[in-house]
Amino acid sequence: MKKIYLIVFLIVANLSLFSKEPYESSYEPLPYTNTIFRNANIYDGEGNEFNDIDLIIRDGKIIAIGQDLPYSSDLIEINANGRWITPGIIDIHSHMGVYPAPGVRTSSDGNEATSPVTAEVWAEHSIWVQDPQFALALKGGITSFHVLPGSANLIGGRGVTAKNVQRNTINSMKFPDAPHSLKMACGENPKRVYGSKGQMPSTRMGNVAGYRKSWIRAEAYLSKLEEYEAKSDEAKEMGYRPSRDLELDTLAGVLRGDILVQNHCYRAEEMAMMIDIAKEFNYKITAFHHAVEAYKIADLLAENNICAAMWADWWGFKHEAYDMVQANVAIVDQARNGTGCAIVHSDDAIGIQHLNVEASKALSAGLKAGFDISNARAISWITSNPAKAAGIYDQTGSLKVGKNADVVLWSKNPLSVYALAEKVYIDGALAYDRDSSYEPASDFDVGIINPTKNRIQE
Amino acid sequence: MKNYKFLVIFMASLFSFNDIYGSSIVIKNANIFDGIGEESYEGHILIKDGMINRISKSTSLQGDIIIDAKGKIVTPGFISPDTEIGIVEIGALSVTRDDQSSIYDIGFSIHDAFNPNSTLIPWNRSNGITSALTLPRNTSSPIGGLGSFFLLDSKLDISSEADIVMIGRIGESGSSSRSETLSLIDDILSFASSLNKKDISSNKIIDEIIDDSAIASYMELMPRDVVALYRLMNESLPLIMKVHRASDILKLLELKKKYGLNLILMGAQEASLVSEEISASKTPLIINPIDNIPNSFDELASNINLAARLESAGITMMFNVARDHNYHLIRQGAGVAVANGMSYSEAIKALSSNVADSLNISKRGSIKVGNYADLIIWEADPLEPSSMPEKVFINGEDMNLTTRWLRDRYIKDLDKPNTYRN
Numbered sequence: 001m002k003k004i005y006l007i008v009f010l011i012v013a014n015l016s017l018f019s020k021e022p023y024e025s026s027y028e029p030l031p032y033t034n035t036i037f038r039n040a041n042i043y044d045g046e047g048n049e050f051n052d053i054d055l056i057i058r059d060g061k062i063i064a065i066g067q068d069l070p071y072s073s074d075l076i077e078i079n080a081n082g083r084w085i086t087p088g089i090i091d092i093h094s095h096m097g098v099y100p101a102p103g104v105r106t107s108s109d110g111n112e113a114t115s116p117v118t119a120e121v122w123a124e125h126s127i128w129v130q131d132p133q134f135a136l137a138l139k140g141g142i143t144s145f146h147v148l149p150g151s152a153n154l155i156g157g158r159g160v161t162a163k164n165v166q167r168n169t170i171n172s173m174k175f176p177d178a179p180h181s182l183k184m185a186c187g188e189n190p191k192r193v194y195g196s197k198g199q200m201p202s203t204r205m206g207n208v209a210g211y212r213k214s215w216i217r218a219e220a221y222l223s224k225l226e227e228y229e230a231k232s233d234e235a236k237e238m239g240y241r242p243s244r245d246l247e248l249d250t251l252a253g254v255l256r257g258d259i260l261v262q263n264h265c266y267r268a269e270e271m272a273m274m275i276d277i278a279k280e281f282n283y284k285i286t287a288f289h290h291a292v293e294a295y296k297i298a299d300l301l302a303e304n305n306i307c308a309a310m311w312a313d314w315w316g317f318k319h320e321a322y323d324m325v326q327a328n329v330a331i332v333d334q335a336r337n338g339t340g341c342a343i344v345h346s347d348d349a350i351g352i353q354h355l356n357v358e359a360s361k362a363l364s365a366g367l368k369a370g371f372d373i374s375n376a377r378a379i380s381w382i383t384s385n386p387a388k389a390a391g392i393y394d395q396t397g398s399l400k401v402g403k404n405a406d407v408v409l410w411s412k413n414p415l416s417v418y419a420l421a422e423k424v425y426i427d428g429a430l431a432y433d434r435d436s437s438y439e440p441a442s443d444f445d446v447g448i449i450n451p452t453k454n455r456i457q458e
Numbered sequence: 459m460k461n462y463k464f465l466v467i468f469m470a471s472l473f474s475f476n477d478i479y480g481s482s483i484v485i486k487n488a489n490i491f492d493g494i495g496e497e498s499y500e501g502h503i504l505i506k507d508g509m510i511n512r513i514s515k516s517t518s519l520q521g522d523i524i525i526d527a528k529g530k531i532v533t534p535g536f537i538s539p540d541t542e543i544g545i546v547e548i549g550a551l552s553v554t555r556d557d558q559s560s561i562y563d564i565g566f567s568i569h570d571a572f573n574p575n576s577t578l579i580p581w582n583r584s585n586g587i588t589s590a591l592t593l594p595r596n597t598s599s600p601i602g603g604l605g606s607f608f609l610l611d612s613k614l615d616i617s618s619e620a621d622i623v624m625i626g627r628i629g630e631s632g633s634s635s636r637s638e639t640l641s642l643i644d645d646i647l648s649f650a651s652s653l654n655k656k657d658i659s660s661n662k663i664i665d666e667i668i669d670d671s672a673i674a675s676y677m678e679l680m681p682r683d684v685v686a687l688y689r690l691m692n693e694s695l696p697l698i699m700k701v702h703r704a705s706d707i708l709k710l711l712e713l714k715k716k717y718g719l720n721l722i723l724m725g726a727q728e729a730s731l732v733s734e735e736i737s738a739s740k741t742p743l744i745i746n747p748i749d750n751i752p753n754s755f756d757e758l759a760s761n762i763n764l765a766a767r768l769e770s771a772g773i774t775m776m777f778n779v780a781r782d783h784n785y786h787l788i789r790q791g792a793g794v795a796v797a798n799g800m801s802y803s804e805a806i807k808a809l810s811s812n813v814a815d816s817l818n819i820s821k822r823g824s825i826k827v828g829n830y831a832d833l834i835i836w837e838a839d840p841l842e843p844s845s846m847p848e849k850v851f852i853n854g855e856d857m858n859l860t861t862r863w864l865r866d867r868y869i870k871d872l873d874k875p876n877t878y879r880n
Contacts (some may be wrong), residue, residue, distance in 0.1 A: 061636070101751050101752045101753055102752055102753060102755050102757070102758075103753050103754065104754075104755075132752055133751065136750060136751070162716060181504040183585060188550070211539065295865070295868050296536070298868075299852045313782075313784055313787075314781060315783055316547070316548055316549060316577075316578070316782065316783035317548070317549035317550060317781070317782055317783065318548060318549060318550035318551070319548050319550070322548060323862075323864055325862075325864050325865040326865075326869075327865050331865075331868060331869065348781075349751045350748055350749055350750070350751060350780060353750075354748070354790075357790065357793075357843060357844075360842075360843070360844045361843050361844050363844065364843075364844035364845070364846070368846070369865060369869055370869065383690055402710060415842060415843075415844065416795060417790060417793030417796075417797060417842050418796065418799060418842075419794065419797070420798075447717065449731075449758050449759055450760055450873070453760065455758055456750075456759070456760075456761045456762075
């Protein structure tokens, strides 16, 4: 019996080796630091809080959570002593790498603002892996993040999910088996960028026409592709493969359900319209991003199983961001008897370092609005919910036995502004340790002010 | 009984609106961070005629209205020193921006554009900001543009102090050398100091002064610009310079010494590299303690420990924020500063008395007898951004803390169609 498994495994392994695609993740975890945490307080990312409890991580996975777990000699023992543990924090909306620091023109690679539909571009092809912002985010407990193209275009290109480890190639940071996303954008940005060039779209109705025209082309491409794929091997050899189109490859990927739509959209009526477009062309929107007016259509989002990724409080920088209410996150979360999917995102290199505090502000506003929301539930806004929206929830986003050991040990309750991430584990390996003299750094950080020091060393 | 209670509250609110200067308020059992001392203390505060009339640590005080703070923290109203409150409603909509001029430069004042009905005012007030310094956008001159101080009480009868600071900037520009900019600043300041004790009582005289000066003529200065420069030197107007790089900071400290400037540095991400020099020159700083991003090549040393490092050098600090509109987030910045080594009392001062002292705003920014009663009673720790004010007093008036009430349209009366919601 075992032999059969082995043979099957070998065949599958060979097949996957054979069919290994270009741009595939080559991520390998850091060396495992198998650990037992004693006497911890835990927010598990699923809405549960456990107090005075133990957690074991081994060989990259969550092995056990429970009282008085047995010690074994391969484990490092850490007495959390009442400190808090959460899953690794995940940001569903980041431009790290594509808009790196320093923010100079020559590295400003987030918007291919030369045509309103650029589904063919991939954010990962812009990422500067030496962006010093990654290391800063790691110190804020960020273990995975989703990098999106900007919002200049109606359809801006593919987004990518990365592990927050310092590497010299993007493929070795890419989150294994994470789906690509497609960035779409509503509202002011596309119509401003192209309208100012005297080009379509210059209006919101022009925006909608632009999406629909693209999906019509994608449908035609996909049906040709499927027609070809349905043929027998002999017929395939006889006929011509439809010629490949990079832009339509991506759009067809959405129609097939392989690529997740991340849709920048502020206003309620525009989000509702995007849902109608998704229905017309039979694709799914995974999340609306920024979604300042999500609270106005929270039920509609819950009914359609669409997440909203929101700021705790940013507003007013443009007209479509004027109707901010701080309870936005909570109202989305509580829609349809608490079946809403609320995410707190950053879209910002400072905000990403403090997503725990952003969630705390959103929770506080929700409680003031009269909702009964637990601290543990608020932690799901920055862990399991963004993991779902990134399509990696089966692997991370909560402290469930068998999942990746993406774990943060906090100095205090992470909903406090005073809480610091003390230890950050990615796949059961220590990626950041506040107690060690080792300072996470990219090559950019090294020796740039004082030749023998890291940029932020005293 | 219920109705009766409501009536009392209603009467009380009438009182507070119409008869504020007649009635006295006592906040008792407060845990007072006064913006001055290192520690908080338990005490009672008597507010009379809009001012802090008495503070008692032991004996209870008598007043028309007694508010029991029940041991909660009371702080001075926080002052945000770098805002666009009242002159920018929506960032990307130029029609709602009143922060720049195409005619005036050094002497450009935003004061008369202030809109006390801006939605930013109740929003920031309900989050603990009782007054703010509002600054124009950078002008084409490397120093120039005047900022004004405003109370955030939403009254059309505006309480303000007009044109109390000048702003300026030095650093990477992408076009000309910073050496050129420094020379230009030096030349402008040289011209400004030549105005010392000159008669500038009429525009005609000023026009002649301009004609006599190569730099003033080249810059096509207007009489308002010259008056502003005169005030900069003769009234010791604070000059708030936006600067990051350590070497630029040192150059500005030289200019401070040369011209006797009342200099304040803003941004100052590399200040920790020259903290001894800043400290020795007694120059206050406006920093954003949560900003540790090396956003430009001028800010490579930016660090989350900046506030703690500057405190240990004995430097006076104020805080600003990176993004517009939420100027109250200086509280979150202060919390992050404390999380990373700053002392709690210095962080409170950075939000209150340091601003008033550095900007010469008298009788505000601290809780002491004789000051205006700008006070906040906090739910909990004011440096936790999740904690909000329970009560905000400006000039002794118990302020309304309602912000744009869109929220309630979507959590109340949900069975009603939108048309019938308030």
